Amino acid sequence: MMHVLPSVGFDEVDSIFASPDDFKELKKRDNARGLHLLEYFVNRCHEIGVACEAWLKKGDPTEVICLEVKRVLPDFLVVGSRGLGPFKKVFVGTVSEFCAKHAECPVITIKRREDETPDDPVDD
Known part of the structure; x- marks a missing residue:
């Protein structure tokens, strides 16, 4: 993790x-x-x-994750998706999209449902 x-x-x-x-x-x-x-x-x-x-x-999360995939050699990579809107996605891009294209293993993207408001464990 x-x-x-x-x-x-x-x-x-x-x-x-x-x-x-x-x-x-x-x-x-x-x-x-x-x-x-x-x-x-x-x-x-x-x-x-x-x-x-x-x-x-x-x-840079995209670079660090892909380098760690090369180092650790996992069977697959699981990344979360925050669900950026189309405007932000165009200008910022997403880490999950980058990893899906560039990681040297299969990538599973977990996207939260639109109606789901995540609990922030950091604020517990």
């Missing part, structure tokens, strides 16, 4: 609204949220008898 924190480059950002310390705090918060998210899902897996390992990585 892996969660990838995008590298945003806050260290190089100059802002009149936020100090470098503010950006460091944002990074710390995002790191803590990522670790909490992984811990939540690892515990859920263990509850149902599924063994798993977890990694928190940093970088």
